[in-house]
Amino acid sequence: MKTLFISSGQSKVLCPENHNYKLFDYPYYFIQLYKRFGIRALIKQFHFSRRRPFSRGLINKYAPEGFGIEIGVGFFTIAPLKRTILTDGFETHGSDNSIATDYCKADDIMAPDESFEFVLSEHVLEHLSDPVRAIKEWKRILKPKGKIFLFLPHKERTFDRNRERTRLAHLFDDYSMQISATDTTHLEDWIRNVIRPGLAPQYKSIPAEKHPELGLIHHHVWTDEDICELLQILDFKILYSIDCCPDRGDSFVIVAEKN
16 A cells, blocks of 8 residues: 655666666565565465566566666565666555665656666556556657566456446546546545445545545556557557466556567
């Protein structure tokens, strides 16, 4: 749960060549598990859904080398840490601190054009009021043939199951109107179909009117078909798509390449 937005922007230009990367994935991964589960991390580390071998392998398959950036990392990452800059728009996510090394807005990244070989984003795009603007920004910082990895909640397997899918025309209308990051257009629908039925109990203690400001609301609801179509319109080539991620069952996954 995201609770503090970094509105002042980041303090430095994100440059792959000058970043201090983590040297080892596994120790860092286990430390995050231990912070969350304590001694139970000794068991959790063997759970398929915690290790995320499929998702990690997908990144290494389609982006086996080069430097990347993760947008909205939160308190856990599946990124190859030796070559990924971890960014976030929030310092804390509920009771967990973000593990980001740098803070920036998802649609305003202080990095030169064509800086990265890949962009990774997991359960972030649905929290953005203007996803078209964000994807265009991610495309800007990608090198030619750079890859984008999107892990997103599937409408039918999350608390959004009672909501209508977002039409692509709506997304482009929002983009053309330069809609605010704290837009409340979907708040009533969110409250009626998610909060009141108790489908997201983790947000129960937070006043619903604060959800857009705190980045909690899912502005948009999708399936993999919707996002594939959106990426193609924005001039990406779809390399891989799966309706259900094997090691994160609430999600679909898309890998796309910048044309």
